[in-house]
Amino acid sequence: DAGVTQSPTHLIKTRGQQVTLRCSPKSGHDTVSWYQQALGQGPQFIFQYYEEEERQRGNFPDRFSGHQFPNYSSELNVNALLLGDSALYLCASSLRSRVKTQYFGPGTRLLVL
Amino acid sequence: AQTVTQSQPEMSVQEAETVTLSCTYDTSESDYYLFWYKQPPSRQMILVIRQEAYKQQNATENRFSVNFQKAAKSFSLKISDSQLGDAAMYFCAYIKNAGNMLTFGGGTRLMVKP
Structure with missing residues (x-):
């Protein structure tokens, strides 16, 4: 059971660039949430996707956008990167009928120089 | 807005001993869920235990158990017979039943001494 x-596990970008991070949910899950975890802090909710639509959004600017595909996988896009966007980006998947339990992936470490 | 507070930045325990990690939260909701997640240096967030607010019985998963005090808005994690592999960051998290967003505390770093 996957x-x-x-993907990717690590990424280095420069200020002003754009980045796309990818996530495949746990088998059988239909909902994907994205979190940003700055060094030494707890994760912060970015947004959640279900049925290819953004269902809820945290306190993040429009530079952060996402997409969910028919196979439930998801992408997180960040435009006009800032130094402060350097963080671990975590994807979590869940089953809508049991949405309260979220299972996390290993994360993508983004460094913006 | 909901907040989750972990007042212990670091904790240390001797191998085979018991340790308790503290968590308090603030919410006006009556129906919600609480979680403890473990994040080892490999950085993957692993679900340790889950508690539904409507259940009075404290959740237990093998060596891990919680003390859920709803009126006090307290949710502590007890780790019994601590093992070296328990060393990690532990995060307390909250989600309301009508919401989609997990709110995390700042974390507690647990060190296990051999």
Whole structure:
């Protein structure tokens, strides 16, 4: 039973560039949530996708956008990267009928120089 | 807005001993869920235990158990017979039944001494 997978594992970008992170949910899950975890802090909710639509959004600017595909996989896009966007980006998947339990992937470490 | 507070930035325990990690939360909701997640240096967030607010019985998963005090808005994690592999960051998290967003505390770093 495959768990949540994310790619790439690490990424280095420069200010102003754009980045796309990818997530495949756990087998049987239909909902994907994205979190940003700054060094030494707890994760912060970015947004959640279900049925290819953004269902809820946290306190993040429009530079952060996402997409969910018919196979439930998801992408997180960040435009006009800032130094402060350097963080671990975590994807979590869940089953809508049991949405309260979220299972996390290994994360993508993004460094913006 | 909901908040989750972990007042212990670091904790240390001797192997085979018992340790308790503290968590308090603030919410006006009556129906919600609480979680403890473990994040080892490999950085993958692993679900340790889950508690539904409507259940009075404290959740237990093998060596891990919680003390859920709804009126006090307290949710502590007890790890019995601590093992070296328990060393990690532990995060307490909250989600309301009508919501989609997990709110995390700042984490507690647990060190296990051999």
